[in-house]
Amino acid sequence: MSDLFASLPPQNILPRDGTAFLYCDVLPDDEADRVFERLQSRIIWQQETARMMGRDIAVPRLTAWFGDVAYRYSGVYHPAAPFPEILLPLKSRAEEKAGVAFNTVLLNRYRDGRDSVSWHADDEAVLGINPVIASLSFGAPRRFHFKHRASGERIDVDLPHNSMLVMAGETQHCWIHQIPKTARPVGQRINLTFRQTRAERPE
Numbered sequence: 001m002s003d004l005f006a007s008l009p010p011q012n013i014l015p016r017d018g019t020a021f022l023y024c025d026v027l028p029d030d031e032a033d034r035v036f037e038r039l040q041s042r043i044i045w046q047q048e049t050a051r052m053m054g055r056d057i058a059v060p061r062l063t064a065w066f067g068d069v070a071y072r073y074s075g076v077y078h079p080a081a082p083f084p085e086i087l088l089p090l091k092s093r094a095e096e097k098a099g100v101a102f103n104t105v106l107l108n109r110y111r112d113g114r115d116s117v118s119w120h121a122d123d124e125a126v127l128g129i130n131p132v133i134a135s136l137s138f139g140a141p142r143r144f145h146f147k148h149r150a151s152g153e154r155i156d157v158d159l160p161h162n163s164m165l166v167m168a169g170e171t172q173h174c175w176i177h178q179i180p181k182t183a184r185p186v187g188q189r190i191n192l193t194f195r196q197t198r199a200e201r202p203e
C-alpha cells in the first residue's frame with residue numbers, strides 16, 4: 001500500500017447515528033503476533049457465570065478486566081485491578097487513535113466459533129453519554145454485527161487480526177452489536193475494549 005493510502009483515515013462504517021472507524025495494522029506485524037501470544041499466556045482468564053432470567057449461565061467466552069474502577073454486569077463482578085505491563089502499550093495506541101484517555105479495559109477470549117457475545121450496547125450509565133470505545137482484535141478474524149435499534153438495519157464487518165474499531169458519538173445509544181457464534185472452523189481470538197468508566201455511586 002502506498003504511503004498516501006496508509007495515511008488516509010478509514011471511512012465511517014455506520015450510515016447514521018454514530019461513528020465506527022476500523023483501523024487495520026495498528027501494530028507492526030511481528031509485535032501484533034507477539035502480543036497475541038502473550039495475552040493468551042500471561043492474562044489470568046476467567047470463566048464467569050452470568051445470572052439471566054433466574055438462571056446461572058456460563059458466559060460463552062473467557063474474560064478479564066483491568067482498570068481503576070470495578071465493573072458489574074448481569075451478576076458478573078470484576079474488581080478494580082491495575083493494568084498489567086503488557087497492556088500499557090496497547091492502551092497508549094488506543095488512546096492515540098481514539099483521541100481520549102482510557103482508565104479501564106475488558107478483555108474477551110473467544111476460544112473457537114462456539115464462543116460469542118450476544119446483542120448488546122456498551123451503554124451502561126458508568127460509561128457516560130456517547131462513550132468512545134476502542135476495540136482491539138488479535139488472532140482469528142470474526143464477524144461483528146451492528147443492528148440499528150429503531151430500524152433494524154444491519155451493518156456487518158469482519159474484524160481482522162491487529163485491528164482497532166473505534167466507536168463513538170451516538171453509536172451505543174442507537175445501535176447494538178454482537179459477535180455471533182459460527183459453525184466455520186475458527187481459531188482463537190482476543191478482543192480488548194478500552195473504555196472510560198466512572199466509579200459506580202454507592203447504593
Ligand SMILES: O=C(O)CCC(=O)C(=O)O
Nearest residue numbers: 106108117122179191193
Ligand atoms: O469481541 C468483540 O469484538 C466485541 C466485544 C464487545 O462487544 C464487548 O466486550 O462489549
Ligand SMILES: [Mn+2]
Nearest residue numbers: 120121122177
Ligand atoms: Mn460491546
